[in-house]
Amino acid sequence: LASGLHLGIGADYFFGKKETTVNFSQPASVSIQTQPEIKALPVRIFLSYHVSPAFYIKGGIEYIFTECSYLYRLTENDTWQEWSGKADSGQIGGLLGLGFIHDFGRFLSVFIEASGRYAVINDLKGEGIYRDSTGLEYKEKGYNLYLNFLRR
Numbered sequence: 001l002a003s004g005l006h007l008g009i010g011a012d013y014f015f016g017k018k019e020t021t022v023n024f025s026q027p028a029s030v031s032i033q034t035q036p037e038i039k040a041l042p043v044r045i046f047l048s049y050h051v052s053p054a055f056y057i058k059g060g061i062e063y064i065f066t067e068c069s070y071l072y073r074l075t076e077n078d079t080w081q082e083w084s085g086k087a088d089s090g091q092i093g094g095l096l097g098l099g100f101i102h103d104f105g106r107f108l109s110v111f112i113e114a115s116g117r118y119a120v121i122n123d124l125k126g127e128g129i130y131r132d133s134t135g136l137e138y139k140e141k142g143y144n145l146y147l148n149f150l151r152r
Contacts, residue, residue, distance in 0.1 A: 004050040008058075014040040028076055035071040040064055042117070044095060058097045058115070065090050066121050079133045087126025093119025 001007055017037040024030040046060025069086040097115030104110065123143055130138040 001047075006048045006050070008046050008048060008060075009044065010046070011041065011043045014038075014042075031073075031075040033071070033073040033075075037069045039067045041066075042093070042119075046095065048099075054101055056099045056101070058095075058099070060095050062093050062095060062117070062119070063090060064093055064119050064121065066124075068124060068126075081130070081132045083128065083130055085126060085128035087124035089121055089124045091119050091121050091123075093117055 015038070017035070019033070019035045021031060021033045024032075042062045042064045044060050044062030046058050048056050048058035050056045065088070067086065067088040069084075071082065071084045073080060073082040095115055095117045097113055099111055099113035101109055101111040125143050127139060127141045129140075130136070
């Protein structure tokens with residue numbers, strides 16, 4: 001845009017998933033399974049300013065696409081209960097960063113960057129489902145179901 005001032009666009013992809021099962025044998029055979037998962041895709045536009053050829057600062061805004069899902073399952077002997085759901089949302093956030101670039105020639109550069117983001121992810125919209133071994137199934141659609149199920 002000008003000497004030392006650059007406009008950029010970018011995207012990242014974050015994914016986290018963890019499955020845990022805990023088994024108890026006394027006083028009854030009980031198993032507890034949890035499987036939370038989160039995905040986030042921040043898409044950003046930013047300005048970077050090179051204070052010197054080797055050092056820059058940057059700041060920008062981003063829109064973050066977020067999806068959360070969960071599974072909680074309690075099994076006791078031959079009976080079980082299960083809570084599962086999926087919800088998604090999109091929110092606006094901001095980012096700031098500092099970076100250092102070292103050129104090793106015309107076609108090779110190494111850079112180190114530290115950046116931080118801030119966004120509040122809320123208004124998750126989706127569906128939660130309760131099932132059990134008796135054949136009962138209950139579905140609930142709406143906002144913040146993931147958070148509501150966790151509060152129960």
